[in-house]
Amino acid sequence: MRKQISRYIFERLEACGVDCTFGIPGDYILPFYAAQQSYGLKTVVMTHEPSLGFAADAYARIRGLGVALVTYGAGGLNMINPTACAYAEESPLLIISGAPETTYRSQPARLHHCVKTFSTQKNVYAEVTAASAIVNNTEQAQQTIDNVINTIISTSKPGYLELPRDMMGAEFPISQQSKSHEYIHTDQTENQIALERITQSLSKAKQAVILAGFQLSRFQLLKPVIKIAEALNIPVVTSILGKSSFPESHLNFIGNYFGQFGNPAVREFVESSDCILGLGVVLTEMETAGYSAQLPNENLILINNEEISICGRDFPRLNFKTFLNDLGHSIANGAKELQKFHVPQIVPELIDNSSEDLSVSHIIDAINRAMQDNICIVTDVGDCLYAGLSIKTDNFIAPGYYSTMGFGVPASIGVQLADKAKRPIVLVGDGGFQMTGMEIATAVKEGLSPIVIVFNNASYGMLKFIDKDRPYYGLPTWDYASIGKALGATSYRAQSNLEFDSALRNALKSRAAVLIDAILAPEDLSPALKRLTDHFGKKMRAVGVS
């Protein structure tokens, strides 16, 4: 029995929960688009490849797989940054690129959209994906496709498939479908030792805390963590990239941990704990607030997809998912013999909000007051992210580690297409909006309803605070409200608290895509950003150039 390569790919995508792809058509990928249309899947066409990479990434974070369909060269090479972001933040993103026919590949690569050789684009993607391959013969097509898709699913990292145009309609002999199986590598003896060590630590501890990270949502591991938290009444904080990986509406949730940059009361509690369960968290620069986090090894139990380490001892032969599930079971079953902890009341950090002029603090307060279950907060990078950490929500998506600007508006499109019940509120600086904000037009075209709030301080504000005021940190002033209107969105301009509240109220009442140009004082910044820019400013000044 034989099957067309394109059809096989669509069947696999659908089985992974994909109900639309993101793309921009171009001649090398057109037959694949045509095959997709016949199959009955839809591509959401966006305006620029960097944007569609972010949209597919956000969709992937919710659905477990997101797909970008691009043409060769001008398309594929224009989404390296979003793919790198997906790699750094472990998002299961699949890039499918069309390419010149295999029959041309014995000649020099002098076709349009070519760079050096026919391997160039694949080599580039190998640097920013967990698996990358060119489907260049029919006999191995199934294995090649399965290997890339299975790796994406099992690692929660991006992958790349290149389809030469003559492969799209080609048929291959179908073998038994390789399952999207995971290699469950776990050592039973070690497993037992590790479980006992953790139980011991918990029974000796005076103050325990769970530091929940992004991998809990990437690997669907919230359930065992809730079991652990509830069985022993352990307070839970989330890391920056992990915000909302554990529901903030849960009674055990006490705040976001951002070390020296975050709420001092949360920091104090976490760093004075003698048993810190870091679950699904990877200790990057951002998660440790510039490596300032005081999480001593002897108190730290770290369980993530890269390492399992308990109070200084490594357990290299355990599987992350298996072990965390086992731990949940084991603690829930043995809970009677274990002590219960106490969940402290931690008051969210007070941010100054006394001025009548519109401030970031006021925006955050207003959103907190208006919060509803169906709202998903999507942020870009800058104060919109760091101040945005003060929003209490169960749904939060941001490039909190890789820190790429331009993520917010396109990501909101991926969010709402992945879960139509969600209403995205996008927090984006003017710098980030100038990069990819035009995608609000795509939201309008698709009938989506993001509420895009532009934090307009007419500058790359964060850089100004890291360094000092310099001419190249100023941004040209755009009339964002007029632009929103020209793109089909309902648009408001807000310069005072009252104007902002009214705009937000109207936005939440309507079902349209909305843009709010929130005009801020140039010197307005949140306490988190103030602490963060002090730290990064020191690093910059250490270089000795001024």
Next chain:
Amino acid sequence: MRKQISRYIFERLEACGVDCTFGIPGDYILPFYAAQQSYGLKTVVMTHEPSLGFAADAYARIRGLGVALVTYGAGGLNMINPTACAYAEESPLLIISGAPETTYRSQPARLHHCVKTFSTQKNVYAEVTAASAIVNNTEQAQQTIDNVINTIISTSKPGYLELPRDMMGAEFPISQQSKSHEYIHTDQTENQIALERITQSLSKAKQAVILAGFQLSRFQLLKPVIKIAEALNIPVVTSILGKSSFPESHLNFIGNYFGQFGNPAVREFVESSDCILGLGVVLTEMETAGYSAQLPNENLILINNEEISICGRDFPRLNFKTFLNDLGHSIANGAKELQKFHVPQIVPELIDNSSEDLSVSHIIDAINRAMQDNICIVTDVGDCLYAGLSIKTDNFIAPGYYSTMGFGVPASIGVQLADKAKRPIVLVGDGGFQMTGMEIATAVKEGLSPIVIVFNNASYGMLKFIDKDRPYYGLPTWDYASIGKALGATSYRAQSNLEFDSALRNALKSRAAVLIDAILAPEDLSPALKRLTDHFGKKMRAVGVS
């Protein structure tokens, strides 16, 4: 004697004719920006990295070097496509990226903006540049910097320099400055044989023609070609990527050669010639109109930076620049003994322009009528490029081979900053404008005056003609004139020939940045695009998916 690395770089850039750089600031590059400000050079800050890559590329095509200053990861990895374009089209573009300090590099790459390892970004750039290096120690700093800059200049291809933040202020022991020397590799005997062969071909030929390519402008080789053309009165055509590499106002110029896609009269003349001098042209898919060009080896003399081949015999031991200069000399000196050729009158192709509704043909005619010496035509990809070939001009810049959308508007900024006497007229489709057109705001900020004409047919028109009408070829309608206004540009909306003429007249009178929303009939297309889409459509349909 010791010198600061940053200062050394600025001195070298200035010596290469660079009077401004293009960039977006970000924390890993900030000390370099600060050093640049002290030095007295300026960065033109744009809104998005893909755009600034195109601007720096266009600047490079005019000045001989263009420079982009970006931050690590989110910056550097967001301009792979424009760098790939510069590689394919041989533009001397230098990317300087900031990076984490060398002191961190023994640890895992878990800093913000990092992907896999500290080599990831450099490895990616190695795939799309002629030279790439990390300046990671002071002792070899000068050699590393010189090697990248010298390679860019001698190959006219892009290069990449990565500056860890602690290297920016570091000093190195300066040695005698390595000259930007070129390796003049040429074999005197072969040189003589090759010159004689060409003279022989020319004396036997009944009909000779020069096919001038883009390398004439990249390597400043117009002079010898003018010598050759004038000494023997040889008619000259230019290739697509080479358009305006030979001045179209010159009496010997007879048209653009685009094989089966271009003016049939030009094709007939070139392909019936028995001595075709391909000078500075590389026979890519686009330059040969989809490899349909009839340029038989026995009639072809091909002289470019990759190969020198005379009527089927290769001369691998000759240097391109040296040889073409020698050939100019030799023919000019020996012209008395050589025959003169005849320059035919070739009428530009008639394009239908009878409708009152605005058409692409009318736009082209109107620009031809309004042409002035200081105008530089900058095009994006699509009918704006293929119809734009019918504009008679000495200044034309387009991504005619690599064919990346989004090039036009940003490139016009590079053009006018490279040569302030130039006034760019940008031809861009609505699809290309939606990608990078917002950079018109950067033009406004910098006091530049491009005239941006948006070919608005509410679709990826070219793809529709290659394939057939499908829902995913439609573009959301933007109110381009309102957007232009919101970005500070003088803006017009033109739906009839009269409205367009009036808008263009006003634009040319003003010194402002101007946007003209040129609303076209959906089925409007130029004869060149018609022939081109027929050809590419056949290739697509050959795949057997529909």
